[in-house]
Each structure stands twice: as C-alpha cells, then as structure tokens.
Amino acid sequence: MLDIKIELTNAPKQLPEKDNPLVFGTIFTDHMFIMDYTLGKGWHDARIIPYQPLSLEPSAMVFHYGQEMFEGLKAYKAKDGRILLFRPDMNAKRTTKTCRTLCMPEFPEDDFVQAIKELVAIDKKWIPTKEGTSLYIRPFIIATSPFLGVRPSHTYKFIVILSPVGPYYPEGLDPVKIWIEDEYVRAVKGGIGEAKAGGNYVASLRAQVKAHEEGFSQVLWLDGVHRKYIEEVGAMNIFFKINGVIVTPMLSGSILPGITRDSVIRLCKDWGYKVEERLISIDEIFTAQEEGLLEEVFGTGTAAVISPVGHLRWKDHDMQVMDGGIGELSQKLYDNLTGIQLGDAPDVHKWTVEVS
Numbered sequence: 001m002l003d004i005k006i007e008l009t010n011a012p013k014q015l016p017e018k019d020n021p022l023v024f025g026t027i028f029t030d031h032m033f034i035m036d037y038t039l040g041k042g043w044h045d046a047r048i049i050p051y052q053p054l055s056l057e058p059s060a061m062v063f064h065y066g067q068e069m070f071e072g073l074k075a076y077k078a079k080d081g082r083i084l085l086f087r088p089d090m091n092a093k094r095t096t097k098t099c100r101t102l103c104m105p106e107f108p109e110d111d112f113v114q115a116i117k118e119l120v121a122i123d124k125k126w127i128p129t130k131e132g133t134s135l136y137i138r139p140f141i142i143a144t145s146p147f148l149g150v151r152p153s154h155t156y157k158f159i160v161i162l163s164p165v166g167p168y169y170p171e172g173l174d175p176v177k178i179w180i181e182d183e184y185v186r187a188v189k190g191g192i193g194e195a196k197a198g199g200n201y202v203a204s205l206r207a208q209v210k211a212h213e214e215g216f217s218q219v220l221w222l223d224g225v226h227r228k229y230i231e232e233v234g235a236m237n238i239f240f241k242i243n244g245v246i247v248t249p250m251l252s253g254s255i256l257p258g259i260t261r262d263s264v265i266r267l268c269k270d271w272g273y274k275v276e277e278r279l280i281s282i283d284e285i286f287t288a289q290e291e292g293l294l295e296e297v298f299g300t301g302t303a304a305v306i307s308p309v310g311h312l313r314w315k316d317h318d319m320q321v322m323d324g325g326i327g328e329l330s331q332k333l334y335d336n337l338t339g340i341q342l343g344d345a346p347d348v349h350k351w352t353v354e355v356s
C-alpha cells in the first residue's frame with residue numbers, strides 16, 4: 001500500500017456549468033497525483049497536490065528523446081451513487097508492458113490502481129453525470145534526467161490528471177469516415193507500436209492532417225511492411241462484421257492491445273458470435289464490400305467506446321458500409337459496454353471496480 005501525502009487546494013476551481021457540453025480533454029480537476037523515481041531508490045514520495053504546472057529542466061530527457069508513456073481510463077458515477085472504474089487492473093498491466101518496451105522503470109500495478117482510486121475519490125465532485133459523460137483519467141510517466149545523450153533516464157515522474165469529459169464525438173454515436181493510409185505508416189513489428197507511447201502519436205500526425213484535409217475524421221493504418229494488412233485506427237482498434245463473423249486484426253506486435261478490444265471480443269463470444277483474430281488484408285475488405293458481405297465496421301477505444309464507421313476510402317475507392325448508418329451490433333455493444341461501465345447492466349465478468 002502506498003502512503004500518499006495529501007495537500008488539498010485552497011482555491012478550488014469552478015465546476016463546469018451543467019448545461020455546457022464538455023469538450024473532450026479541455027478541463028482539468030483540482031488535484032493531481034505525482035510520484036518520483038530515482039535510480040537506486042525506486043519510486044518514492046507519493047502525493048496528491050493541487051493541479052499545477054510542472055517545473056522541469058529544459059534538458060529533461062523527455063523533451064529531447066521522447067521517453068514518455070501514458071494510459072487512459074474512465075470513472076463513472078452510477079445511478080446509486082457508486083463510483084466505478086472499468087478494468088483499471090488492465091491499464092496497470094499494460095503500463096508494466098509499456099515501461100518494459102520503453103526502458104522505463106515499472107510502476108507497481110497495485111499502486112497504480114490505488115493512486116487512481118484515491119485521486120478520483122478526492123475529486124469525485126468533478127465526475128459528470130449527464131448521459132455519455134465521465135471522468136477521464138490520464139496517468140503518464142516522463143523521463144526527467146537533465147542530460148543530453150541517448151540512454152534511458154535515471155529519474156522519472158509518474159503523474160495522474162483527471163478531466164471531466166462529454167462524449168468523444170459531440171454528435172453522439174455517429175458513423176465516422178475513415179481514410180485508409182497507404183503512404184505513411186505508424187509502426188512496424190519490432191518497433192513500439194504495441195506500447196502506449198506519445199511517440200506513436202507523433203508518427204501518426206502527418207497522416208491524420210492529410211486525412212482531415214480530405215474530409216475524413218480518422219486514419220486506418222495498414223502494416224508497415226506490405227502496406228496491405230489492416231492494423232488499427234488512430235486511437236482505436238478496428239473490427240469488421242463480414243457475413244455474420246466478427247474479425248479483427250490479431251495482436252501482431254505493431255498494434256495497441258486495447259482494453260475495449262478485449263472486452264468487445266469477450267462480449268461477442270458471450271453472445272454466440274464467431275470471432276476471428278487474424279491477418280486481414282485490405283483486399284479482403286474491399287471484396288467483402290463489393291459482394292455486399294461487409295455488414296459492419298467499428299472502432300473500439302476508451303475515449304469513444306464504440307465508434308461506428310460509415311465510409312472508408314482506400315486509394316480512389318470509396319466504400320460505404322451498408323447504408324452508412326449505425327450497425328445493430330455496434331449499437332448493442334455500445335449500449336452494453338456503457339451499461340456495464342455505469343453499473344446499469346449486469347457485470348458478469350466483474351470488470352468494474354468500485355472507488356471506496
């Protein structure tokens with residue numbers, strides 16, 4: 001158990017107005033969790049302090065060599081007043097894996113969950129309750145050694161900040177248009193694509209800007225070697241329903257192992273669907289669409305939960321998924337997952353964790 005020192009703010013901020021829409025990732029709560037790491041000493045000085053700017057040396061290694069990782073999960077207020085986290089143990093486990101990939105010190109998994117629970121409990125009045133809203137939790141680790149030279153840092157900070165958020169897409173569950181990128185690549189096997197690292201997002205910006213200019217909201221990545229096999233979308237994993245079967249790219253080393261992905265696979269299997277995790281070529285999707293067998297496409301991720309895809313563009317081919325609307329399975333998954341997260345639907349797999 002961490003012994004967390006608590007310093008409460010004496011200047012609490014104004015809570016967001018109930019009727020104003022919460023724009024994702026723009027408002028931060030009164031407090032943050034912070035803990036330091038020093039080589040030879042380990043993680044130390046766990047504390048919750050008022051949300052505030054950091055003071056770092058300009059030579060801090062994170063600014064120069066990008067040694068940074070992050071996580072994302074949400075806290076929900078149930079109708080009966082309980083505060084629920086969704087599978088925080090999975091974020092803790094993924095943090096361990098990401099830290100190994102990025103040569104960062106591992107953060108103890110129990111401490112990860114405890115830090116989040118205590119911080120959320122302190123800022124619980126910030127958890128919004130309107131439909132589709134939640135408190136987004138952003139843990140991250142940065143390399144802080146003041147040193148210009150390439151090697152793993154000797155000091156780090158683990159920080160957790162909180163942000164009340166509305167639905168990721170302000171229009172609600174609305175099908176998105178996806179650009180299939182065939183020039184730029186995000187990651188390759190043997191790289192860091194399966195780690196939740198800021199560096200993967202820098203690598204994705206060029207394609208995202210291009211897609212936005214073309215009127216598409218997200219990029220679907222193809223594999224970096226053959227530019228042929230489907231990987232994932234922006235900050236989401238991708239699923240296809242082809243002739244009744246659910247298919248999603250297998251975890252091959254270059255895509256992020258999403259917790260929403262894992263939960264969706266479980267639910268689909270529970271409901272009797274055949275689920276295949278395998279290589280999927282873009283030609284297969286193109287052919288399925290031509291033959292009228294591409295029944296649904298959707299992305300999965302903590303921020304949007306389920307994001308139906310209505311259109312895809314690959315080179316000069318425009319593909320509409322059925323009538324371009326929200327598929328039946330996409331809607332059912334969204335309703336069920338958010339139902340579990342909010343404590344409304346039965347939590348058969350014991351995914352939710354109560355913040356005491």
Ligand SMILES: *Cc1c(COP(=O)(O)O)cnc(C)c1O
Pocket residue numbers: 072196200232233234235236237256257258259260261300301302303
């Ligand atoms: C976080 C993330 C996802 C989704 O993971 P969840 O655990 O479901 O939120 C998918 N792809 C990338 C690149 C990500 O960073």
